[in-house]
Amino acid sequence: MTLLLLAMAALLLGAAASLFLGxxxxxxxxxxxxxxxxxxxxLGLIPxxxxxxxxxxxxFRCPWPVPFGEFFIQLDALSAWFLAPTLLLSxxxxxxxVGYLRSQAGKRPLGPLxxxxxxxxxxxxxxxxxxxxxLFISAWELMAVSSFFLVTxxxxxxxVRSAGWIYLVATHLGTGFLLVFFILMDRETGSMDFxxxxxxxxxxxxxxxxxFLLAVVGFGTKAGFMPFHVWLPEAHPAAPxxxxxxxxxxxxxxxxxxxxxxxxxxGAPSIWWGWLLLCIGLVSGVLGIVFALAQHDLKRLLAYxxxxxxxxxxxxxxxxxxxxxxxxxxxSILGFGGALLHMLNHSLFKGxxxxxxxxxxHATGTRDTNRLGGLLKKMPWTGALFLIGAVAICxxxxxxxxxxxxxxxxxxxxxxxxxxxxxAMAGMLAxxxxxxxxxxAAVTFAKAFGIVFLGEPRQPVETPHEAGLAMKIPxxxxxxxxxxxxxxxxxxPDWIVPIASRLxxxxxxxxxxxxxxxxxxxxxxxxxxxxxxxxxxxxxLIRRGLLSGRTxxxxxxWGCGYARPSARIQYTASSFVQPVTTLFRWLLxxxxxxxxxxxxxxxxxxxxxxxxxxxxxxxxxxxxxxxNWGIAKLRWMQQGHVQLYVLYIAVTLIVLxxxxxx
Amino acid sequence: xxxxSFIPLLLALTLAPLLPGIINRTKALxxxxxxxxxxxxxxxxxxxxxxxxxxxxxTTWIFRAGPMLGLAAVFMAVVLVPFGNCPAxxxxxxxxxxxxxxxxxxxFFTVIAALDTGSSFEGMGASREVFFSALAEPALLVALAxxxxxxxxxxxxxxxxxxxxxxxxxxxxxxxxVLIALMIVLLxxxxxxxxxxxxxxxxxxxxxEVMVLxxxxxxxxxxLYGAALKLWVLAALVVGMIVPDTGTLWLNLVLSVGxxxxxxxxxxxxxxxxxxxxxxxxxxxxxxxxxLAAMAFLLGLNK
Numbered sequence: 001m002t003l004l005l006l007a008m009a010a011l012l013l014g015a016a017a018s019l020f021l022g023x024x025x026x027x028x029x030x031x032x033x034x035x036x037x038x039x040x041x042x043l044g045l046i047p048x049x050x051x052x053x054x055x056x057x058x059x060f061r062c063p064w065p066v067p068f069g070e071f072f073i074q075l076d077a078l079s080a081w082f083l084a085p086t087l088l089l090s091x092x093x094x095x096x097x098v099g100y101l102r103s104q105a106g107k108r109p110l111g112p113l114x115x116x117x118x119x120x121x122x123x124x125x126x127x128x129x130x131x132x133x134x135l136f137i138s139a140w141e142l143m144a145v146s147s148f149f150l151v152t153x154x155x156x157x158x159x160v161r162s163a164g165w166i167y168l169v170a171t172h173l174g175t176g177f178l179l180v181f182f183i184l185m186d187r188e189t190g191s192m193d194f195x196x197x198x199x200x201x202x203x204x205x206x207x208x209x210x211x212f213l214l215a216v217v218g219f220g221t222k223a224g225f226m227p228f229h230v231w232l233p234e235a236h237p238a239a240p241x242x243x244x245x246x247x248x249x250x251x252x253x254x255x256x257x258x259x260x261x262x263x264x265x266x267g268a269p270s271i272w273w274g275w276l277l278l279c280i281g282l283v284s285g286v287l288g289i290v291f292a293l294a295q296h297d298l299k300r301l302l303a304y305x306x307x308x309x310x311x312x313x314x315x316x317x318x319x320x321x322x323x324x325x326x327x328x329x330x331x332s333i334l335g336f337g338g339a340l341l342h343m344l345n346h347s348l349f350k351g352x353x354x355x356x357x358x359x360x361x362h363a364t365g366t367r368d369t370n371r372l373g374g375l376l377k378k379m380p381w382t383g384a385l386f387l388i389g390a391v392a393i394c395x396x397x398x399x400x401x402x403x404x405x406x407x408x409x410x411x412x413x414x415x416x417x418x419x420x421x422x423x424a425m426a427g428m429l430a431x432x433x434x435x436x437x438x439x440x441a442a443v444t445f446a447k448a449f450g451i452v453f454l455g456e457p458r459q460p461v462e463t464p465h466e467a468g469l470a471m472k473i474p475x476x477x478x479x480x481x482x483x484x485x486x487x488x489x490x491x492x493p494d495w496i497v498p499i500a501s502r503l504x505x506x507x508x509x510x511x512x513x514x515x516x517x518x519x520x521x522x523x524x525x526x527x528x529x530x531x532x533x534x535x536x537x538x539x540x541l542i543r544r545g546l547l548s549g550r551t552x553x554x555x556x557x558w559g560c561g562y563a564r565p566s567a568r569i570q571y572t573a574s575s576f577v578q579p580v581t582t583l584f585r586w587l588l589x590x591x592x593x594x595x596x597x598x599x600x601x602x603x604x605x606x607x608x609x610x611x612x613x614x615x616x617x618x619x620x621x622x623x624x625x626x627x628n629w630g631i632a633k634l635r636w637m638q639q640g641h642v643q644l645y646v647l648y649i650a651v652t653l654i655v656l657x658x659x660x661x662x
Numbered sequence: 663x664x665x666x667s668f669i670p671l672l673l674a675l676t677l678a679p680l681l682p683g684i685i686n687r688t689k690a691l692x693x694x695x696x697x698x699x700x701x702x703x704x705x706x707x708x709x710x711x712x713x714x715x716x717x718x719x720x721t722t723w724i725f726r727a728g729p730m731l732g733l734a735a736v737f738m739a740v741v742l743v744p745f746g747n748c749p750a751x752x753x754x755x756x757x758x759x760x761x762x763x764x765x766x767x768x769x770f771f772t773v774i775a776a777l778d779t780g781s782s783f784e785g786m787g788a789s790r791e792v793f794f795s796a797l798a799e800p801a802l803l804v805a806l807a808x809x810x811x812x813x814x815x816x817x818x819x820x821x822x823x824x825x826x827x828x829x830x831x832x833x834x835x836x837x838x839x840v841l842i843a844l845m846i847v848l849l850x851x852x853x854x855x856x857x858x859x860x861x862x863x864x865x866x867x868x869x870x871e872v873m874v875l876x877x878x879x880x881x882x883x884x885x886l887y888g889a890a891l892k893l894w895v896l897a898a899l900v901v902g903m904i905v906p907d908t909g910t911l912w913l914n915l916v917l918s919v920g921x922x923x924x925x926x927x928x929x930x931x932x933x934x935x936x937x938x939x940x941x942x943x944x945x946x947x948x949x950x951x952x953x954l955a956a957m958a959f960l961l962g963l964n965k
Contacts, residue, residue: 374780376722387724387774396770397735397763409759409803416811421963428807428959432952435762435803439796442770446792450777455785456720517755524754528738532764535734539884543730546880550714557718557779558875571777571785579793583945 001058004075007043007087008125010036014118022111030101033114034094037121041091044125048080048087052495059131068192069134077499079128081340082257085347086128086250088481090121092474093242093249096355099470100242100362113153117243119146120251127254131194133182140178143254144171144222147247151239163231163238170231174221178258181214185265194261201267208266212273215262216280223255225314226284227615229307233291236303237367241358244299248306249351253343256313260503263321268505271325278318278426282433285311287614289437290584293444293577294611298357298367301448302350305393308437309346312408313339315430319411324504326423330514331414336500337518338407341492345400345485349392352478356386359467359475360452369451369573376453378464381472383453388479390445392486395438398529400485403492406525409434410518440580447576456567487530490523574609581611589614666911670745673919678894679703679887681926685854688930689861703890707883715879720780728775729877729884735768736891742818743895746918747826747907749819756816758806761895762799765851768888769795776873787872790941794857794869797945798850801952805843808959809903812836822902839958841903846951848896848929850944852889855933857944897925 014036021029047058059074075083094117101110123143130136148171152164186192188207189200202208221228232252236244263269288307295301316339323331359382360375361367376383388399395405412434415427467475485492497515501508559565581590590611597605637648683700690697699705717725742761744750750757773792776784810816812833813824830837850857853870860871874885901921908914939947 374720376724391767391770394766394770395763396767397760402760402763406756406759406763410756410816413756413759413807413810413816416807417814417816424811424963428804428956431803431807432800432956435800436796438763438766439792439799442766442773443792443796446770446773446777446788450774450788454722454724454774454778455780521754521756524752525760528741528752528760531741532734532738535737536731539730539733540727543880543884546711547715550879552714552879553716554719555716557720557781559781560783567780569782570780571782571789576785576789579789579941579945580796583793 001047001060001073001075003043003047004058004073004125004129005060007040008122010040010043011118011122011125014040015115015122018111018114018118022109022115027098027102027105027110029110029114030094030098030105033118034091034098037094037118038091040121040125041087044087045084047075048084051075051077051080052084054498064132064135066134066138068186069138070132070193071135072132072193073126073129073135074131074195075129078257078260078502081344081495081499082128082253083125085344086124086253087121089246089249089347089351089478090124092351092477093246093355094121096245096358096471096474097240097242099468100240100358102468103362113150113240116146116149120150120243120246124250124254128257133186133192133194136194137175137178137182140175140258143251144168144175147235147239147243147251150243150247151235153240153243154238157238160238163234167231167235170221170228174218174228177214177218177221181211181218181262184211184214194265197265202265203267205270209270209273212262212266212269215259215266216276219255219258219262220280221255223252223259223314224284224307224310225280226287226307226311227619229284229288229310230613230616230620232307233295233300233303233613236306236354237297237299241299241354241361244303245351245354245358248303248354249347252306252310253347256310256317256339256343259317263503269321269324271322274318274321274323274325275426276318277314277321278430281311281313281315281318282430283311284308285315285437286433286440287311287587289440289444290580290587291611291613293440293447294581294584294588294590296369296573296609298360298369298448298452299354300367301369301444302353302357305353305441305444306346306350308441309342309350309393312405312434312437313342313346315339315433316342316408316411319408319415319426319430320500320504322415322423322426323411324506326415326418326420328414328418328423329501329504329506329511330518331411331418331423331427332504332506333497333500333511333515334407334411334414334518336503337493337496338404338411340496340499341407341485342401342404345392345404345482348478348481348485349389349399349401352385352389352475352482353393355471355475355478356382356389359471360386362471363464363467369448371459372452373455373458373567373570374453375457375464379453379466382467382475383449385475385479386453387449388482390449392482394441394445396442397525398486398532400482400489403486403489403522403525405434405438406521407518410521443577443580447573451571451573451576455570458567458570458572487526489526490519492522493519574607581609587614589617666748667751669911669915670748671740671751673745673915674740674743674891674894674898677919677922678890679707681893681897681922682890684923684926685930685933688927689934692930692934703886707887710878710883710886711880713879715877715881718779718876721778721876724771725775725778725876726881728771728778729881729888731771732768733884733888733891735764735771736888736895739764739768739895740891743898744819744822744902745898746905746911746914747823747902748911748914749823753817753819758803758810758818761818762802765892766795766799768892772870772873772885775877779876781876783872784875787869790869791873794850794944794948797948797952798847801843801948801955802847802851804952804955804959805840805847806899808836808840808955808962811959812962818899822899823907825903826906833962836958836962837903839954839961841900843951843955843958844896844900844903846947846954848893848900849932850948850951851896852893854929856936856939856947859938894922897922901925 126139292304320335392399
């Protein structure tokens with residue numbers, strides 16, 4: 001526990017140092033901040049790994065002069081599972097930031113960015129540790145507000161400011177639901193202590209159901225469930241890339257953490273909880289990936305893909321709850337375990353992809369896939385690392401994304417073979433969607449990698465250059481993590497099963513026999529992955545043997561006899577996904593502006609496609625316009641006379657007094 | 663893992679290139695031609711392996727790695743599929759998820775290798791390939807999961823072993839629907855009519871063939887061999903559903919190889935009697951396959 005407190009102190013020191021050095025326009029401040037975040041991560045990872053490896057639960061409490069508050073932190077396995085990737089990613093993104101911000105140094109002070117970065121990491125460290133509702137909400141708000149300032153780093157651009165406001169409003173609407181949740185819990189149990197809540201549980205199903213809904217909306221807004229995801233595709237592209245990587249890789253997962261933690265307070269789950277989470281997860285998954293593939297902005301695409309992955313995680317949670325309800329421990333373990341593992345995997349490969357996308361944007365000055373192309377030759381490292389992330393996120397063997405999707409598919413398959421029929425239906429629904437999501441993810445990332453890194457540059461952009469060492473090393477570490485999880489899959493059950501069984505309220509003795517098969521399967525899958533690599537190497541050697549000494553050559557790409565090929569006749573990002581977007585046009589509402597070539601000597605033609613967010617356009621914009629319209633009706637009250645305002649206050653007080661002594 | 667499982671593996675590796683030969687011969691007979699020899703694919707492979715290779719200046723290492731990784735992936739898929747009621751070399755619960763994943767990996771690398779050339783034709787083929795397979799994958803999974811519920815097992819070897827026995831008498835309609843769905847997936851995944859036309863000479867209308875336009879020499883040999891193996895593994899699923907267990911290993915194997923040849927003739931018949939569907943109609947066919955499999959699942963729900 002001392003190490004964790006020291007880690008928090010290091011983060012506070014980092015924030016203070018950033019303020020102190022903030023005025024300078026040099027890059028020193030980001031180096032100092034990265035060093036301190038790195039120290040904090042190492043200090044925090046040691047206890048987290050100890051607890052995960054089966055060590056005792058650590059806790060620390062001291063009085064705190066805030067009403068109802070107590071500085072009560074505890075590190076159990078669930079907290080450690082979320083804390084470890086958060087700290088790792090924070091440190092890696094901070095190191096990346098040193099390289100990424102070098103070009104910004106001198107243009108603007110970097111102190112505020114580093115200050116809020118340290119505070120964000122502090123908030124994200126405290127959220128999984130806090131065991132007191134007031135402390136939790138404070139950490140949650142620290143996280144929300146500091147990330148708002150990070151999103152609006154480039155605040156001179158109008159789009160960034162508007163993205164920041166959308167994020168701030170969305171996150172606080174979510175917090176509003178959480179406040180109600182905590183107040184109701186307090187009324188029910190008479191305590192603000194999470195351990196008390198977990199011990200007592202809620203025993204009226206109606207109240208538990210309502211609390212569950214509050215938690216789903218409150219935490220789901222942060223996690224990015226459809227239709228509360230609306231801030232993600234705005235805020236992630238607006239933020240600097242290392243911040244987007246951290247927000248997408250770690251911060252939104254804390255929404256999932258909150259939901260998991262809340263489930264431990266609410267007692268035995270009703271059947272509809274599982275169904276609700278399953279449906280939310282599958283809808284978020286399918287819609288997330290459909291919207292992702294229609295995007296042309298690389299980071300916006302990745303943001304929507306986060307919605308998809310959060311959907312998969314939530315569907316896993318839903319399957320786990322259904323397993324509890326239908327008394328099928330193996331489904332629970334596979335569902336919860338798959339969700340937990342996918343959470344870890346997503347923080348690795350989505351962090352990697354955002355960092356690689358940041359390198360692309362940094363090197364070329366654009367994120368528009370339709371303007372890019374052929375970058376693999378100029379940026380071999382970034383390209384290869386992006387490819388690893390892409391294969392992993394598509395859930396393709398042999399990388400880690402496949403392992404967690406296998407666990408989720410395994411939960412669905414197990415559900416398919418059991419009775420009652422409802423469980424089998426749930427499993428089939430999940431399996432269909434997992435298959436569809438996998439297929440569409442392959443479309444999305446074949447497009448993202450193929451259009452950006454392969455072929456010829458579509459439009460002249462700034463001379464691209466490979467990312468510097470400070471940017472490369474974090475990406476290499478994340479890619480190595482993806483590979484390590486895939487080939488070390490056999491050891492995963494030892495770490496995950498205890499957490500998953502706690503979530504499902506299952507006794508370890510009852511499940512230990514049941515989880516032997518999944519553990520064996522994971523080992524076999526790792527061996528298959530290894531065999532795949534060996535086969536590939538063998539084939540490569542055969543090919544080299546065959547080609548050695550033969551005459552080869554280089555030529556132009558076969559253009560079917562067309563004599564004047566140019567880079568502009570290549571397939572573009574828009575045309576690559578056109579068949580899918582046409583199939584889903586009723587959903588996407590893509591806007592296209594087409595200027596057809598006309599006349600005998602057509603000179604000018606153009607086509608632009610754009611896919612705005614459905615819920616943003618159809619739900620929130622009209623909704624907020626209505627609210628605005630309603631509030632405008634009250635504008636007569638605001639006259640600008642101070643005397644009148646004093647009168648309002650007096651009248652309010654009198655009314656309240658009268659109500660109190662009624 | 664038992665020793666007998668190596669025989670189906672050897673059969674797959676040696677006989678797979680024969681299937682395209684049978685399909686082509688069937689089509690030639692229908693068209694009134696004599697057609698190419700049965701062993702034509704073997705000759706092509708030999709010829710290609712002896713050639714050098716010319717690479718486009720646009721391409722990178724992705725273009726060279728694509729065919730090799732594709733072949734490695736489909737090799738692994740062969741290892742996972744049972745044949746002739748002989749369990750697969752590697753069989754474990756939920757192995758067909760890995761099977762689908764390996765085919766997905768093969769496709770992903772074929773697609774990005776096509777995009778690596780910067781050719782608009784290959785981009786077009788790649789775009790169609792990922793689109794159609796995104797729809798075919800759920801159909802394949804639903805079909806296999808339905809069989810899994812019927813057989814109350816999650817491993818391909820046990821599923822196919824159980825289903826091909828007496829199950830046809832008890833749950834005939836369910837299995838028939840699954841069979842049709844699997845057959846459509848087979849045609850789509852192997853770029854056959856009515857989804858894709860392997861014979862056409864117009865790049866605009868092709869899917870798979872156009873993606874590999876720029877490959878030559880040993881690379882193209884890997885692609886051809888990989889495609890033959892892919893046809894073999896998916897056909898082995900269909901045949902595995904039908905051919906019953908006779909109790910003797912050799913008879914089982916002979917029957918199954920016969921079934922594979924028969925299935926190739928059926929594919930040839932389909933190609934000779936049907937035209938390729940318009941590309942806009944293909945999604946409906948694939949979603950239809952998924953719907954058939956889902957219907958089979960619902961039918962089989964109350965046992």
